[in-house]
Amino acid sequence: MAAIQALRCVHAGCSYPPNELDYTCPRHGELGTLDILYHYAALRARLDRDAISADKIANHWRYLPLLPLEADCQLPPLSVGGTPLYAVPRLAEHLGLRRVWVKDEGLNPTGSLKDRASSLVVARALQEGLGVVATASTGNAAAALAGLGAALEQIDIVIFVPASAPPAKIVQPLAYGAQVFLVDGSYDDAYELCTSACAEFGWYSRNTGVNPFTTEGKKTAALEIAEQLGWRAPDVVAVSVGDGSIISGLYKGFWDLLQLGWIDKLPRLLGVQAAGSAALADAWRAGMTAADIKRRAVNTIADSIAAELPRDRSKALRAVRETQGAYVTVSDAQIVEAIPLLGRLCGVFAEPAAAAALAGVECALNEGLLDRDAEICLVSTGNGLKDIASARASVAPPAPIPADLAVLRARLEGSDML
Numbered sequence: 557m558a559a560i561q562a563l564r565c566v567h568a569g570c571s572y573p574p575n576e577l578d579y580t581c582p583r584h585g586e587l588g589t590l591d592i593l594y595h596y597a598a599l600r601a602r603l604d605r606d607a608i609s610a611d612k613i614a615n616h617w618r619y620l621p622l623l624p625l626e627a628d629c630q631l632p633p634l635s636v637g638g639t640p641l642y643a644v645p646r647l648a649e650h651l652g653l654r655r656v657w658v659k660d661e662g663l664n665p666t667g668s669l670k671d672r673a674s675s676l677v678v679a680r681a682l683q684e685g686l687g688v689v690a691t692a693s694t695g696n697a698a699a700a701l702a703g704l705g706a707a708l709e710q711i712d713i714v715i716f717v718p719a720s721a722p723p724a725k726i727v728q729p730l731a732y733g734a735q736v737f738l739v740d741g742s743y744d745d746a747y748e749l750c751t752s753a754c755a756e757f758g759w760y761s762r763n764t765g766v767n768p769f770t771t772e773g774k775k776t777a778a779l780e781i782a783e784q785l786g787w788r789a790p791d792v793v794a795v796s797v798g799d800g801s802i803i804s805g806l807y808k809g810f811w812d813l814l815q816l817g818w819i820d821k822l823p824r825l826l827g828v829q830a831a832g833s834a835a836l837a838d839a840w841r842a843g844m845t846a847a848d849i850k851r852r853a854v855n856t857i858a859d860s861i862a863a864e865l866p867r868d869r870s871k872a873l874r875a876v877r878e879t880q881g882a883y884v885t886v887s888d889a890q891i892v893e894a895i896p897l898l899g900r901l902c903g904v905f906a907e908p909a910a911a912a913a914l915a916g917v918e919c920a921l922n923e924g925l926l927d928r929d930a931e932i933c934l935v936s937t938g939n940g941l942k943d944i945a946s947a948r949a950s951v952a953p954p955a956p957i958p959a960d961l962a963v964l965r966a967r968l969e970g971s972d973m974l
């Protein structure tokens with residue numbers, strides 16, 4: 557319902573009228589991803605953050621006045637967003653920080669933050685009468701797009717996932733009735749195939765990076781965080797990074813709010829990458845540009861952040877640079893350890909890529925990148941039920957016992973449960 561003012565290429569600032577392009581800047585290709593810009597002065601005059609706070613809509617459509625859809629557009633029926641932001645004093649104490657919040661994105665309808673992007677893309681497809689929407693995915697974007705499209709007769713969903721994705725992430729889109737192709741190869745191979753298929757068959761591409769509506773969808777997580785804190789930004793927002801689309805969406809959300817004068821600063825963004833998939837972290841440390849980043853082999857247990865060539869690299873580097881943030885890398889062992897830590901201290905069960913954000917905060921504290929006085933929001937991007945096998949490695953399931961009270965009593969000897 558916010559009228560688009562222009563589409564602006566992130567790489568070189570090339571500007572295009574609204575609706576002229578669906579994907580990237582024709583002059584700069586994948587590096588020239590697009591910002592959707594609004595008439596901020598007009599929005600500022602017309603909109604009131606308190607009116608949004610008073611809105612009864614409990615999902616992300618409460619932010620429709622800040623999203624690039626037409627007023628009468630049909631919205632997909634699943635309820636996306638409106639996820640809790642927990643204050644977690646025990647985690648703050650454990651980390652030696654003043655205040656910590658956890659945003660539990662695993663509570664979205666298909667179990668990850670990806671629902672926010674898919675919801676916007678599906679709404680746009682409905683608005684424009686586009687009948688087939690396709691995506692490549694490490695798994696969560698597939699589930700999200702399939703779920704959001706499931707209840708809609710007008711739209712068919714086509715999914716490309718690596719055959720090696722965790723079973724839940726393959727079963728989920730199938731259960732939602734999507735056409736699923738298991739690609740023999742990496743996520744990046746699936747991505748290239750999906751891109752070619754969209755060009756060949758005229759399908760609408762939800763692919764991360766190229767479709768600016770995904771950024772606008774993911775930005776609603778930032779709008780929510782700010783609103784849940786009483787319209788202010790925390791000092792730091794930590795999130796895991798693969799393609800770089802979530803961190804870019806968070807940046808855009810806070811940036812939009814700053815243009816509106818609804819918050820008074822951007823939070824520092826802390827991007828957390830797996831050591832085995834660290835293209836953006838390495839580029840940031842070396843002071844490289846997005847154009848310098850080359851595709852390379854990756855290896856990590858956190859499949860959702862395994863990206864050989866981060867597709868949203870232009871926006872993802874900007875997000876950290878413009879906010880004086882940082883990138884850190886964490887090992888798979890640190891990621892797995894963070895799963896039960898988040899579970900124990902927050903009651904939030906996270907998949908490896910989501911728990912990585914916590915491992916990254918610990919790492920950033922050790923590296924002196926964060927002030928202990930800072931107020932930090934951790935985004936837990938996906939539900940632990942997505943990948944039980946990895947979580948299992950972190951908890952050491954006990955051996956079975958006989959159904960015998962005496963045996964149980966003997967086992968409990970010395971514990972404080974007796």
Ligand SMILES: *Cc1c(COP(=O)(O)O)cnc(C)c1O
Binds near residue numbers: 796907
């Ligand atoms: C997709 C995803 C990420 C990473 O997001 P990018 O946009 O690829 O950086 C992190 N965690 C989870 C659970 C995800 O599904």
Ligand SMILES: [Zn+2]
Binds near residue numbers: 583
């Ligand atoms: Zn350009």
